[in-house]
Amino acid sequence: MKNCVIALLSGLVFGMGLSVSGMMNPAKVQNFLDVAGDWDPSLALVMGAALLVSSAGQFLARRLQAPVLAAGFSLPTRNRLDLRLILGASLFGVGWGVAGFCPGPALANLAFVRSEAAFFVLAMLVGIGLYRWGLQPILEQRSGICDGRE
Amino acid sequence: MTSFTPWSSMLGGLLIGSAALLLWVLNGRIAGISGILGSCYSKPDSDSVWRLFFLAGILLGAGLSAWMIRVPDFSVVASPARLVFAGLLVGFGTQLGSGCTSGHGVCGLARGSKRSLVATLVFMGTGVLAIYLIRHTELFGLGAGS
Numbered sequence: 001m002k003n004c005v006i007a008l009l010s011g012l013v014f015g016m017g018l019s020v021s022g023m024m025n026p027a028k029v030q031n032f033l034d035v036a037g038d039w040d041p042s043l044a045l046v047m048g049a050a051l052l053v054s055s056a057g058q059f060l061a062r063r064l065q066a067p068v069l070a071a072g073f074s075l076p077t078r079n080r081l082d083l084r085l086i087l088g089a090s091l092f093g094v095g096w097g098v099a100g101f102c103p104g105p106a107l108a109n110l111a112f113v114r115s116e117a118a119f120f121v122l123a124m125l126v127g128i129g130l131y132r133w134g135l136q137p138i139l140e141q142r143s144g145i146c147d148g149r150e
Numbered sequence: 151m152t153s154f155t156p157w158s159s160m161l162g163g164l165l166i167g168s169a170a171l172l173l174w175v176l177n178g179r180i181a182g183i184s185g186i187l188g189s190c191y192s193k194p195d196s197d198s199v200w201r202l203f204f205l206a207g208i209l210l211g212a213g214l215s216a217w218m219i220r221v222p223d224f225s226v227v228a229s230p231a232r233l234v235f236a237g238l239l240v241g242f243g244t245q246l247g248s249g250c251t252s253g254h255g256v257c258g259l260a261r262g263s264k265r266s267l268v269a270t271l272v273f274m275g276t277g278v279l280a281i282y283l284i285r286h287t288e289l290f291g292l293g294a295g296s
Contacts, residue, residue, distance in 0.1 A: 003200045004199055004200045010173040010177075011203065011204040012207040012208075014170075015210060015211020015213075015215070016212070018162065019216060020161050020162035025225055027227055030281055033274075034281045036285075045159040046160070047255055048163060049160045049162075050256045051163075051259055053163075053166075053170070054167040055260040056171065057167075058260050058261050068176045069176045073174070078248055078265070079265065080265075081264060084246050087246060088243045088247020088269075089247040089273040089276075090276045091240075091242060091246065092244050092247055093275060093277040095235075095240035095243060096280075097279070097284070098235065098280050099237065101233075102250050103183040107187075107209065108212035116226040116230075119233045120236065122237065123238050123241065124240050125241060127238040127242040127243075127245075130242050131242050132188060
C-alpha cells in the first residue's frame with residue numbers, strides 16, 4: 001500500500017518534471033539531437049540536473065541496508081556488455097531521433113490527448129509486445145537465462 | 151526552432167531526479183519508464199500495482215503542472231508514418247537494450263553502471279545520426295532546412 005503511494009508520488013513528480021523541462025515537446029528533443037543545426041542544449045541540462053539528484057539518491061541508498069519501505073533494492077539482472085544492449089540502444093536512438101519522443105514524454109503527452117503522441121505510444125506498445133512476446137521467449141529458451149530490465 | 155531554456159530545463163531535471171530518488175530510496179525500484187512498461191506484459195505479480203500507480207502518476211503530474219504552471223509546448227515534425235515507425239523502434243529497442251533515457255540515462259548513470267553508460271552514448275549517437283540524415287541530407291526526401 002505504502003509502496004503504491006510512493007510510486008504514485010514518484011510518477012507525479014516525474015510527470016511534472018517532464019512537463020516543466022520542455023522535453024514533452026518533440027521538436028525540442030530533436031533540436032537537442034540536431035548538433036549540426038540550431039542546437040538547443042536544454043536536454044543536456046535536464047539530464048545533468050536529474051543525474052545530480054539521482055546520484056544523491058544512490059549515495060543515500062548506499063548508507064541504508066535496505067530501502068525504507070521494501071525488503072531490498074531491485075537491481076537489473078543483466079550485467080554484461082553485450083550485443084543486445086548495443087543493438088537495442090541503437091534502435092531506440094534512431095526512433096528517438098526520428099520522432100523526438102522517448103517513452104516517458106510520449107506517455108505524459110497522453111494527458112493532453114495529443115493524437116501524434118497517441119500514434120507513437122500505440123506503435124511503441126506494439127514494439128514492446130514484439131519483443132516481450134516474440135523475441136524474448138526465443139532468446140530465453142536459447143540461453144536459459146532470465147532477462148532483467150533497467 | 152526552439153530556444154534554449156536553461157532554468158526551466160534544470161528545474162525539470164531536478165524534479166525528474168527527485169522522482170528517481172524517491173522510488174529508489176523508499177521502494178528500492180528503478181524509475182525506468184520502458185522497464186516499467188515492459189513488465190506490464192508479464193503475468194501480473196505483486197509489483198504490478200505500484201507500476202500502474204507510477205504510470206498513472208506520470209500522466210497526472212503532467213496534467214497537474216499544466217494546471218499549476220502552464221501547458222507544455224508541443225510541436226511534432228514527423229509524419230504519422232514516421233511516428234509509427236519510430237514508435238516500433240523505441241518499443242522494441244528499449245526492451246532489447248533494457249532501458250531508455252530514464253532507466254539508463256538517469257538511474258543507470260547515477261548508479262555508475264557501465265552498461266548504462268554505453269547504452270546512453272549509443273542511443274544519443276544514433277539519435278544524432280538519425281536527425282542529421284533527416285535534416286541535413288537529401289536521403290529521406292526532406293533535405294536541409296525542413
